[in-house]
Amino acid sequence: MSPSLEIRSFRSGDGPAVSEIITSCLREVNSRDYPDETITLMCEHFTVERIEQLAFERQMFVAVEDGAVVGTVSRDGNKVFTMFVQPRTIGRGVGRRLMRHVEMLASAEGHDFMETGASITGHGFYQRLGYIDVRTSETDFGLNYILRKPLEDTRP
Ligand SMILES: CC(C)(COP(=O)(O)OP(=O)(O)OC[C@H]1O[C@@H](n2cnc3c(N)ncnc32)[C@H](O)[C@@H]1OP(=O)(O)O)[C@@H](O)C(=O)NCCC(=O)NCCS
Structure with missing residues (x-):
């Protein structure tokens, strides 16, 4: 991971980069676990306009490395949403940094x-970070795991 990696709040103008990261992930990574029709539906969902709307409704963050947005996560209180890392950057600790950021904020409140919904693709990542399965649910996009992690370890 580059020492220049910074986590900051979503800003006006980040929408196209965030939408591009999410749709690239869906096509290049999540597609291994989901049928084409589901991937297409999800890509259609995460337009620039939809991202801007979500950033208004929740706290959205981006990871920026060498001036480029390389990942994103959102939170509403202790709930995690839209966790995606640019496929080229996967496996270098960006996801862990983004999760740590939202966990610290929720803990401070x-x-x-912390609670997250996980796709089949993201399930192992959350488990690696200490999240524990509490139930599953069915969404428009298929099976979703609900996981929780105690926050006492992340208090500043
Ligand atoms: C899931 C995702 C966000 C992880 O981001 P990342 O930056 O690659 O994760 P990190 O490099 O910070 O990984 C942190 C740890 O989790 C592990 N990990 C990451 N993805 C994993 C997976 N799918 N299964 C099991 N372990 C995983 C890493 O090996 C690492 O472990 P380590 O600390 O022992 O080395 C990223 O792969 C992604 O965007 N995937 C596609 C979109 C997606 O599925 N998002 C989740 C939606 S619910």
Whole structure:
């Protein structure tokens, strides 16, 4: 991971980069676990306009490396949403840094646990970070794992 990696809040103008990261992930990474029709539906969902709307409704963050947006995550309190890392950058610790960021914020607000929904593709990542399965749910995009992690370890 580059020492220049920075996590900052989503800004006006980040929408195209975030939309591009999400759709690249869906096509290049999540496609190994989902049928083409589901990937197409999800790509159609994450337009620039939709990202800007989500950034208004939740706290959205981006990871920036050498001036380029390479990952994103969102949170609403202790709930995690839209965690994606640019496929070229996967496996270099960006996802862990983004999750640490939202966990610290939720912990500072007094939440006892973090909760995330995970795709089949993202499930192992969350487990590696200490998240534990609590249930599964069915969404428009298929099976979703719900996982939680206690936050006492992340208190500043
Ligand atoms: C899942 C994702 C966000 C992980 O981001 P990343 O930057 O590659 O993750 P990191 O490099 O920070 O990995 C942190 C740890 O998790 C592990 N890990 C990452 N992805 C994993 C997976 N799918 N299964 C098991 N372990 C995984 C890493 O090996 C690393 O372990 P280590 O600390 O022992 O080395 C990224 O692969 C991605 O965007 N995937 C496609 C989109 C997606 O599925 N998003 C989740 C939506 S629910």
